[in-house]
Amino acid sequence: MSGGRFSRRELAALLGLGLAAAGNGGAAAPLRGRVGVAPVKPGRLGAGEAGEAVARAVRAATGARTAEAGLRALFSPEDTVGIKLNCLAGRGMSPRPEVVLAFARLLARAGVRPERIVLFERSTRELRRAGFTDCAPFSCEGIDNRWDPEIRTSGQIGSLFARLVTRECTALVSFGVLKDHDLAGVSAGMKNWYGVIHNPNKYHDDNCDPFVADVFRCPVVRDRFRLTVLDAGTAQYDGGPAYRPSATWPLGLVAVSADPVAVEAWGWRVIDAERKRRGLPPLAAADRTPRWIATAARYGLGEGDPAKVREVRG
Amino acid sequence: MSGRRIDRREALRLAGGSWAAAAAAGSLVQLVPAAGEAYRPGQRVEGGPIEGIEASWWKRLDGNRVECGLCPRKCRVADRERGTCGARENRGGTYHSLVWGLACALHVDPVEKKPFFHVRPGSRALSYATAGCNVECKFCQNWEISQFRPEQVGSVWMPPDAMVMAARRAGAPLVAATYSEPVIFWEYVRDVSKAARKAGIGSLVVSNGSIQEKPLLEVLPLLEAYKVDLKSFRERFYREVVRGELRPVLDTLERIRKAGVWLEIVVLIVPTLNDSDAEIRDLARWVKASLGPDVPVHFSRFHPTYRLTNLPPTPVATLDRLWKLAKAEGLEFVYVGNVPGHPGESTDCPGCGARLIHRIGYRVLENRLKKGRCPDCGRVIPGVW
Ligand code: SF4
Numbered sequence: 001m002s003g004g005r006f007s008r009r010e011l012a013a014l015l016g017l018g019l020a021a022a023g024n025g026g027a028a029a030p031l032r033g034r035v036g037v038a039p040v041k042p043g044r045l046g047a048g049e050a051g052e053a054v055a056r057a058v059r060a061a062t063g064a065r066t067a068e069a070g071l072r073a074l075f076s077p078e079d080t081v082g083i084k085l086n087c088l089a090g091r092g093m094s095p096r097p098e099v100v101l102a103f104a105r106l107l108a109r110a111g112v113r114p115e116r117i118v119l120f121e122r123s124t125r126e127l128r129r130a131g132f133t134d135c136a137p138f139s140c141e142g143i144d145n146r147w148d149p150e151i152r153t154s155g156q157i158g159s160l161f162a163r164l165v166t167r168e169c170t171a172l173v174s175f176g177v178l179k180d181h182d183l184a185g186v187s188a189g190m191k192n193w194y195g196v197i198h199n200p201n202k203y204h205d206d207n208c209d210p211f212v213a214d215v216f217r218c219p220v221v222r223d224r225f226r227l228t229v230l231d232a233g234t235a236q237y238d239g240g241p242a243y244r245p246s247a248t249w250p251l252g253l254v255a256v257s258a259d260p261v262a263v264e265a266w267g268w269r270v271i272d273a274e275r276k277r278r279g280l281p282p283l284a285a286a287d288r289t290p291r292w293i294a295t296a297a298r299y300g301l302g303e304g305d306p307a308k309v310r311e312v313r314g
Numbered sequence: 315m316s317g318r319r320i321d322r323r324e325a326l327r328l329a330g331g332s333w334a335a336a337a338a339a340g341s342l343v344q345l346v347p348a349a350g351e352a353y354r355p356g357q358r359v360e361g362g363p364i365e366g367i368e369a370s371w372w373k374r375l376d377g378n379r380v381e382c383g384l385c386p387r388k389c390r391v392a393d394r395e396r397g398t399c400g401a402r403e404n405r406g407g408t409y410h411s412l413v414w415g416l417a418c419a420l421h422v423d424p425v426e427k428k429p430f431f432h433v434r435p436g437s438r439a440l441s442y443a444t445a446g447c448n449v450e451c452k453f454c455q456n457w458e459i460s461q462f463r464p465e466q467v468g469s470v471w472m473p474p475d476a477m478v479m480a481a482r483r484a485g486a487p488l489v490a491a492t493y494s495e496p497v498i499f500w501e502y503v504r505d506v507s508k509a510a511r512k513a514g515i516g517s518l519v520v521s522n523g524s525i526q527e528k529p530l531l532e533v534l535p536l537l538e539a540y541k542v543d544l545k546s547f548r549e550r551f552y553r554e555v556v557r558g559e560l561r562p563v564l565d566t567l568e569r570i571r572k573a574g575v576w577l578e579i580v581v582l583i584v585p586t587l588n589d590s591d592a593e594i595r596d597l598a599r600w601v602k603a604s605l606g607p608d609v610p611v612h613f614s615r616f617h618p619t620y621r622l623t624n625l626p627p628t629p630v631a632t633l634d635r636l637w638k639l640a641k642a643e644g645l646e647f648v649y650v651g652n653v654p655g656h657p658g659e660s661t662d663c664p665g666c667g668a669r670l671i672h673r674i675g676y677r678v679l680e681n682r683l684k685k686g687r688c689p690d691c692g693r694v695i696p697g698v699w
Pocket of ligand 1 (some may be wrong): 382383385387396397398401402423498
């Protein structure tokens, strides 16, 4: 790590070789294919409960002795960390402020300056609607049409990216929920990056394949990515991406992974299991196979083989 | 881009400057908000949320999903999501157009700039557009409006009556839906065209032709002329460069012709991608056989832009070659665009070869047509004269 930013190679090394390779004193467990989960209550939550759940999930995801040590391996004190929230569906199916703030506090305890932790979404309006009104001491802002004027091409996409991402953040976290998506199949961490491009509506053909993977592999996202965090206290098995209360269930987990692909494969598995329990066809039979997961794996972005994804309980 | 974004001063000038003054002057339309209107005509609208209107062509699917019935993409859209064009949104199981009345570009252009070469030569057309498009051409010249959502570009509230009034004020006998993609603001096109017709103003559409039959046939009778950008004659080009399909565009061309609405075709010639003799020969033969030899075809010069910046501008020699080839295939009105001074800018009589309309750039230097006929041999020259 140099100048406060992981290089791609350094992160790849982390994903492949484990935290010990980064010399931070953490556990030597490899991060590739590893998804850390910890129990969390659905519904209203106290700050203490949220903090405990997030810390346990981070520990499980990183294999570090403490959550702070796990995060220190991924973030540097000089980083400006952008935490992209997914608040599209409003308060019912967005990450809860208590859980997000618990993560931000943990990040601060790991050495990132609070004023350099930015919670963001496409618009200020969406943030407010999801309950992100008082996030001090962290910043909380909408992209609100502030785009970098350079068109960036990545695979089949050509887009403007949020200036916040290209010019201000040195590290990124996708902080989403776990839900069914009418076209993409699964909306968890990777689909959330559609929120940092100006033209997401262009990229929903063919179950969003390869577009979800293409957005992520654009260097402005890929090289800054550190973690996916999912508040899956309540998850949704059908009818997404909008909030459909009748299609939710209390999964009761926070999930964290430094492998951006593995956590999607894990999410797919979890949604399909719930659909099966309720007598619904799997996503593949419902015409929304998240094929972009395999594409992302083929691009070398992470572990896409569900059989190789390890859920580690914290 | 040819359709510069609108600025407020220009919008005010076109819309009449002061609403009160317009009303006091006894203008045709009083520029005050109608009952239920959120904005005043000419008012700048920026950011969201946009209220929109219920769309006219869509159907409800299960679970609050909808299917758009406007263009061949037939987007299936979940609640709170938008179609590919970004201009239509599902709100609780009802599909909405977010762009009705919201002009993000508004200019007075010569009709030759559209280009229409057989429609009222030398006339002015009040040209308008909204944000959004249903395809994504890598060479789009208007990508700064076509590839954005309505809340991402500044727009001006121009309901149909205000548009007609602005056209009158500008001395324009025509209004033209153009710059981005009129199909995605089709309800607006329909309503502007209706208001224009009532006021004796002709309505033009400049489109990529990707539209379903029903909405096309509903609006065609309100139009004076239709220009279609035929981007290529190869499905592969449509798939890889346009992210669209060729077949539905060909269907649209046949339907416009069958309906008797004046039709012109533009083909942007992009070096190495759609400039082969074989492709243009196939295209010319299809136009002649399926539409008729008298449909004007314009070969237009490409300039590097948007996502195709690695290619040079089309060599004039290429345009020359294709111009001659298409004429040799029997097309009677073949033009060259974006090359000022090229002989292919002018209209010659296919009967006797006499020069009928002499143009340079978008200017008509001479128009010798007499009641739509060649003054030398008397041949009828088709068009809207
Ligand atoms: S008009 Fe827009 S929403 Fe409708 S089918 Fe076409 S791209 Fe989709």
